[in-house]
Amino acid sequence: MSQTITPELRRWIIEQASAGFTPEVVLASMVSSGWQESVALAALESTLREHLRTQAAKPPVVVPVAQADAAATGVPVPDFNLSQSPRQIDAGDRMVDVIATLNHPRVVVLGNLLSAQECEALIESARPHLARSLTVETKTGGEELNPDRTSSGMFFTRGQTPEVAAVEARIARLLNWPLENGEGFQVLNYKPGAEYKPHYDYFDPAEPGTPTILRRGGQRVATLVMYLNEPTRGGGTTFPDVGFEVAPVRGNAVFFSYDRPHPSTRTLHGGAPVIEGEKWVATKWLREREFI
Numbered sequence: 001m002s003q004t005i006t007p008e009l010r011r012w013i014i015e016q017a018s019a020g021f022t023p024e025v026v027l028a029s030m031v032s033s034g035w036q037e038s039v040a041l042a043a044l045e046s047t048l049r050e051h052l053r054t055q056a057a058k059p060p061v062v063v064p065v066a067q068a069d070a071a072a073t074g075v076p077v078p079d080f081n082l083s084q085s086p087r088q089i090d091a092g093d094r095m096v097d098v099i100a101t102l103n104h105p106r107v108v109v110l111g112n113l114l115s116a117q118e119c120e121a122l123i124e125s126a127r128p129h130l131a132r133s134l135t136v137e138t139k140t141g142g143e144e145l146n147p148d149r150t151s152s153g154m155f156f157t158r159g160q161t162p163e164v165a166a167v168e169a170r171i172a173r174l175l176n177w178p179l180e181n182g183e184g185f186q187v188l189n190y191k192p193g194a195e196y197k198p199h200y201d202y203f204d205p206a207e208p209g210t211p212t213i214l215r216r217g218g219q220r221v222a223t224l225v226m227y228l229n230e231p232t233r234g235g236g237t238t239f240p241d242v243g244f245e246v247a248p249v250r251g252n253a254v255f256f257s258y259d260r261p262h263p264s265t266r267t268l269h270g271g272a273p274v275i276e277g278e279k280w281v282a283t284k285w286l287r288e289r290e291f292i
């Protein structure tokens with residue numbers, strides 16, 4: 001019996017390969033539908049070789065800028081003016097230390113952003129309102145309990161207490177980013193064993209709930225995690241893509257920005273498990289536009 005390799009069969013082979021099936025899987029599928037193995041193998045080889053040759057000869061596809069994926073076009077992001085490599089920067093009402101900087105991912109570690117009294121005041125005004133942390137659920141745009149995040153937390157509104165207002169003004173000045181573009185502080189409390197598994201803070205454009213979330217000020221473009229106390233062991237903020245970890249020191253903070261909602265920003269980050277003691281942080285997320 002002779003078996004003919006038709007154009008339809010070639011098309012089917014290319015479809016299977018394009019869908020991610022390996023040649024072995026495509027071969028098995030052909031054999032199970034009655035093809036002699038040697039014929040199927042020859043068809044597979046010649047079709048895929050020809051397909052690769054014609055694909056390689058094609059000029060690259062040029063995507064018009066307007067249609068380009070968000071991943072390909074970075075947006076403006078906040079940053080500190082560190083062009084003269086200052087040891088300290090002026091936050092208006094206090095001088096803040098520049099401890100370390102990294103360019104990719106963009107990370108800046110600050111010292112003395114908050115006073116000890118401000119840290120205490122934030123903890124005490126947050127404490128009565130703590131609830132098991134939720135994360136924004138990008139499938140729906142609502143909020144859900146997240147097993148990757150075993151801390152408790154609460155949100156302040158912008159300017160809710162005098163300490164919140166003072167620190168918000170400091171951040172806006174240091175980053176030259178409108179105060180109105182900031183979400184309200186989120187305060188998190190981690191007990192021993194609690195952690196926040198590595199994640200991105202931007203909203204995944206592929207998730208169906210993201211357009212709803214973006215109506216309130218566009219994407220998140222930067223994060224500032226402020227340490228309000230010091231766990232005895234554990235609880236660092238980690239950047240697994242670059243093997244970097246920031247120790248939680250009271251009054252210090254770690255800033256990082258992401259000019260596109262994409263892993264190429266290398267801003268995967270997490271809160272390592274607290275081993276001993278407890279950890280309190282306040283997080284400020286900055287949006288592209290006014291957060292309403």
Ligand code: PD2
Nearest residue numbers: 196236237269270271281283
């Ligand atoms: O508490 C942290 O170190 C931490 C780590 C990762 C906080 C956040 N992400 C966050 O609030 O997004």
Ligand code: ZN
Nearest residue numbers: 199200201269
């Ligand atoms: Zn985060």
